[in-house]
Amino acid sequence: MTKSKKYTADILISGAGIAGLTLAKLLADKGLCVHIIEPNKPATEKDTPVTGRTVALMQTSLNVLKAAGTKEFHESIGTKMEVMCLIDDSMRGQQTITSEFDAFDIGLDYFSMNIPNDKLRAYLFEQCDAHENITMHCPVMLEDYKIENGARVIATLDNGETISASLIVGADGRGSLVRKIAGIKAHRTQYDQSAITCVINHSRSHNNTSTEFHREGGPFALVPMMGNQSSVVWVEKTPRADELMKLPKDAFENTLQAATNNILGGITLETAPQCWPLCAIKADRLTAPRTALIAEAAHVMSPITAQGLNLSLRDVATLAETIFDTAKIGGDIGAQSTLRQYEKRRSIDIGTRFFGVDRMNRIVGTHRAPIKDIRRIGLKMVDRFSPLKMLAMQHGLAPSLDSGRITRGETL
Template sequence: MKTKVLIIGGGIAGLTLSCLLGEMKIPNIVVEPKDLTKPQNIPENSRTAALMGPSVNILKAAQIWEELESQTAPLKTMRIIDDSAPNRDPVQIDFHAHEIGKDSFGHNIPNHLLQRMLIEKTSSCPHITFLSPAGLLGLEEKAGSIEATLDNGETVSAAICVGADGRNSKTRTLANIEVSETDYGQSAITCLIGHSKPHHNVSTEHHRPGGPFTMVPMLDRNGAHYSSIVWVEKTPDAEKFMRLDKSGFEQALQQRTRNALGKITLARSPESWPLKALIAKEIIAPRIALIAEAAHVMSPIGAQGLNLSLRDVAALSETLVESLRLGEDMGSPPVLARYAKRRRADMATRFHGVDRYNKIVSNNIEFLRGIRRAGLTSLDSIPALKHMAMKHGLSPSLDEGRLT
């Protein structure tokens, strides 16, 4: 088979890129080892993504936002609570979207709904071929193209191959791209909860020594209130919580939420995800570009991962469209170099920022605890500083994808 762009991995990032290119009538093939041929094959789970305004704009450009929006919850207030000092009151700061002239910072979206909608979109677009189940086995650079061997026996030849195949990216390995990796020794427990009090569209991140505990608003259903939970703990503690029965787990949640949401009931069973930080030393190789978790994996603190990934997607799609307009070879070194240049600063600042933030927040060192509490208090009392923090913390840095 022959195409212009071969995308390895049918996760949210790979599929969004495929849809954006499809909208621009650029032929592309997506390869995905799981059988995702029908949207229903994507199981419901407890993962949601808090996607900020620029990411929503990217989903709009991919033409899936209109249908998706009604199933998402707007995030109007971001609350941070330092809950780390025993015997002292927690310190709280609220960031309101209206303070920076916005209705909301973004929306909380169930991952499976987003992925299902993207699959529907790929199946209705004449410029997209979705090969599933099919996995990447090998890559070989040829004159003017790159050829991929797949485990279903097919070969695909393309101008450029995009690695969107997640944290254990085979594309990255085949391209001999090294990574720098840190194991945080933390795991994230995710689950969905029902609660008796409304969330008022406030997303709350409690900073605790084991890691952050975050409650993210979801859409009300039949008058009942729901939120998604991302609860980070040192891995042995997370394992202990995962072994609790339903009522024990609900009690632990009740305590962690400090009753802010009223009575808690589990709406979807907890799942646990090991956390690490990983950054690829390069994001390009001959006729190859990496995006999303193939290029960077980070802690869920601050909900930055997929937001950063979607900015990779926007930047790569714009670079490829531009190259087509200029009559360039899409997989040629100057085009790849332009993509890398566009993404370098945003990736590095966001990755190292989140890494440092996670280390400062997830510890029990008295000195850092003092700085954290003092930092939040002064941020709350100096409006200009708070305004800057909101703008800087929630917007992409420097040369982000301009679709946003």
């Protein structure tokens, strides 16, 4: 009979999405021993095609990725968003209200960089897989874990192996098993909306401008990619999104063409449309004994205003700093006092962004008279009154009250 392997680590991360992998790379670069469990092995970066899923990452998030060593790579596949254009098109073609925000006006070269998700994940996966301080368990599932004498996490994997660690990090996405095992409750709101994503080719240049139309079903966003390509995030009420997904390619392209108001000229589909039902999930707590949650294991939001992964990478930066600072002075990285620091530093940012995005999603999707009118007047005022516009831009970019050194562009 073969004996199941037993491993010992400093940190065990469950989930090799962008958040989990970035955390692993930051800590492993500082000499900590990291193990990662992941059920889905990605293709190599070279074999990973660009799909409709892209993320617009702000400077603070790019700083976190830079600290994890991806700068050259993400700049080679990312596209800068220099101008953001918001269009209230709730009267469908009549009396649109447009407000343009230019990064240059607040002293920036660009607001954010639009990066294909799967390519970035595949690159990070390869970097982690090759790292001498990281052991990748893939394709493997976490089965369960227990806390031994309050001092160690003992995790069991579905291949019978066990890993002992000082801390387990739940980076295992919206259905987080770590969250469930830790007994952390999560509140879920199912929106009656779905997001259709795809990449399109277009005849006119996007001029590095991201355009978001606000319409009855939800926002419709065109986000610049390399050359004459853009990614589309098209939020509609779910029954309408389902109808759109059933259309043959030609009919879908025609409907999409009309939805763009022809601002990018003639369009064709580069990638097949994909559909994502939208919901909001918020965990009650970010920590439990020897357990920390990050990213979608802790919070899931509507894609409106593109905050999801940006918020997640701030969790990553804060947790990496807290763990590293504790390890540096010989402290216990999984102790309650360490986890309390992480929870305290992240609570306000997560709470305010989560609430703000949920409200925004409801306001944009509302077409009842007083709210719709107030929204339209608000957008008009922001466009005409330049101090208000500056404030809106700075508020949209300001990471949090406690942003931490990595998000500011310093090293860990």
